[in-house]
Amino acid sequence: MNISSFESEFNKIMRRDYFTSHVKPIREQAFNNFLEKGLPNKNWEDWRHTDLKPIKEIDFRLSEISDAPAHELDITEFGLDDVHTIVIYNGHYQENISSVPSGVRLISLADYGDQNAWKIREPNDSPFDLLNTAFMDSGFCLTIDKGIQIESPVRILYISSTEKNIMVSPRMYIDLGESSSITFIEQYEGNCNEYFLNGSLIVELKENSRMSHFRIQNNSVDTVNIGNIHVQQDSASHYTFNQFACGSRLGRLNLLADLNGKGAECFINGLTLTNNIQHIDNHIVTSHNAPFCTSSQYFRSVLQDRSSGVFNGRTIVSEGAEKTDSKQSNKNLLLSKGALMNSNPQLEIYADDVKCSHGSTTGALDQDALFYIRSRGLDIVSAKSLLIRAFVSEMIEPIHHENIKSYIISKFDAWLNENTVQ
Structure with missing residues (x-):
C-alpha cells in the first residue's frame, strides 16, 4: 500500500467520520505525522528483521457497510464457553450477539472520544499507532469501577471474512479502578484473503487492580495483524499477558508496559507457532519507573518450513527504581533448516540494588x-x-x-x- 493509497482512504474516512468535530484535527495531525515518518523499513533498528512487503504490495481499503454480515453470526465455532463476548466482524460491531457482564461499563469509541478527546491522541509516536489514530474505525472503552471483581472473562472477538482487501483499525481502552479485576481476551479469527488489521489497546490499572490478558492470534495465513498495546500501572497493580500466535502471514506485537507505581507486577508471556512463510515479530518493552517492581518476559517459538520470527525484548530500569526484580527468557525451536529466528533480549539499567537477568537459546x-x-x-x-x-x-x-x-x-x-x- 503506497502513500497515495493511504491518502485516498484517509480522505474517505474524514468525509464519513462519526466522531464530533474536535476529534478530526487529532486524526489529521496523526496522519500528517505518519506521512512524515512513513512505514518502517529495515534501516530502522526495531524493524530490521521484519519486512513489511505484505502491507506495501496490496492496496487495502476501508471496511464498508456492505462488509458487515448479511445474517446473524454463529460464533460457537470459535470456542471458549462461559465468556461474555463483544463481536467485531470486518470492523463492524455486532450488538445483537454481544454482551458484557454486570459491573463492566461499555462505552462506544465515538462516545468515549467525545468525552475524552485528550485520551484519543496516539499513545505513542510509532508509525502504526499514528496510523491507528488516523484511521480508527471501531472500538470501545471497558470501565471497571473501584472494588469491582469481574468473575466471568470478557472477550473481544475480531472476525475477518471477506475476499476483499480490507483494512480495519480498532481502538480499545480498558480502565480498571482501584482494587478491581478482570480477565480479558483478544481473539482474532477468520478465513479471509489479504486482510490488514492494525489495532491499538490502551490499558490503565489503578492501585491494587489486577488484569489477566490473553491474546489469541488465529487469523488466516493471508492476514497482516499489527497489535499495539500500551499498559500503565499504578502501585501494587498486577498485569499478566499471555499470547498464543499461530495465524497471520505477518504478525507484529508492540507491547509497552510502564510500571509507574511502587510494587507493580507485570508478567508478559508468548507462544508462537509458524510454518510456510509466516513471520511473527514480538517487540516488548517493560519500563520500571518506580521501586520494588517485578516483571518477566517469557517467550517461546516453534518454527517450521521457511517461517521466521523475532523476539526483541527490552527491560528498562529507570533511575530510582531500586529493588527491581526482572527476568527475560527466550527459547526457540527450529524444526527445519529453512526456519529463522532473531532473538535480542536487552537490559538497560540506571539504578543500583536490582536483580535482572536475561537469556536466549535457539536450536533444533x-x-x-x-x-x-x-x-x-x-x-x-x-x-x-x-x-x-x-x-x-x-x-x-x-x-x-x-x-x-x-x-x-x-x-x-x-x-x-x-x-x-x-
Missing part, C-alpha cells in the same frame, strides 16, 4: 533425546511430537483459566498434527 530438536525416546519404541514422528509438546507445555500449563487453556491446547494439537515431519 535434541538428537540424543530423540534417540532415547525412539529406543523406547516410539516412531520418529511420535518422538518429535513428544519433544515439541514438552517444549510448549511450559508456556501453556501455567494458564489458570481452564476453558482458555483447553482452546489453546486444541489449536496447538491441530498445528502439531500438520507440522511434525519425518
Whole structure:
C-alpha cells in the first residue's frame, strides 16, 4: 500500500467520520505525522528483521457497510464457553450477539472520544499507532469501577471474512479502578484473503487492580495483524499477558508496559507457532519507573518450513527504581533448516540494588533425546511430537483459566498434527 493509497482512504474516512468535530484535527495531525515518518523499513533498528512487503504490495481499503454480515453470526465455532463476548466482524460491531457482564461499563469509541478527546491522541509516536489514530474505525472503552471483581472473562472477538482487501483499525481502552479485576481476551479469527488489521489497546490499572490478558492470534495465513498495546500501572497493580500466535502471514506485537507505581507486577508471556512463510515479530518493552517492581518476559517459538520470527525484548530500569526484580527468557525451536529466528533480549539499567537477568537459546530438536525416546519404541514422528509438546507445555500449563487453556491446547494439537515431519 503506497502513500497515495493511504491518502485516498484517509480522505474517505474524514468525509464519513462519526466522531464530533474536535476529534478530526487529532486524526489529521496523526496522519500528517505518519506521512512524515512513513512505514518502517529495515534501516530502522526495531524493524530490521521484519519486512513489511505484505502491507506495501496490496492496496487495502476501508471496511464498508456492505462488509458487515448479511445474517446473524454463529460464533460457537470459535470456542471458549462461559465468556461474555463483544463481536467485531470486518470492523463492524455486532450488538445483537454481544454482551458484557454486570459491573463492566461499555462505552462506544465515538462516545468515549467525545468525552475524552485528550485520551484519543496516539499513545505513542510509532508509525502504526499514528496510523491507528488516523484511521480508527471501531472500538470501545471497558470501565471497571473501584472494588469491582469481574468473575466471568470478557472477550473481544475480531472476525475477518471477506475476499476483499480490507483494512480495519480498532481502538480499545480498558480502565480498571482501584482494587478491581478482570480477565480479558483478544481473539482474532477468520478465513479471509489479504486482510490488514492494525489495532491499538490502551490499558490503565489503578492501585491494587489486577488484569489477566490473553491474546489469541488465529487469523488466516493471508492476514497482516499489527497489535499495539500500551499498559500503565499504578502501585501494587498486577498485569499478566499471555499470547498464543499461530495465524497471520505477518504478525507484529508492540507491547509497552510502564510500571509507574511502587510494587507493580507485570508478567508478559508468548507462544508462537509458524510454518510456510509466516513471520511473527514480538517487540516488548517493560519500563520500571518506580521501586520494588517485578516483571518477566517469557517467550517461546516453534518454527517450521521457511517461517521466521523475532523476539526483541527490552527491560528498562529507570533511575530510582531500586529493588527491581526482572527476568527475560527466550527459547526457540527450529524444526527445519529453512526456519529463522532473531532473538535480542536487552537490559538497560540506571539504578543500583536490582536483580535482572536475561537469556536466549535457539536450536533444533535434541538428537540424543530423540534417540532415547525412539529406543523406547516410539516412531520418529511420535518422538518429535513428544519433544515439541514438552517444549510448549511450559508456556501453556501455567494458564489458570481452564476453558482458555483447553482452546489453546486444541489449536496447538491441530498445528502439531500438520507440522511434525519425518
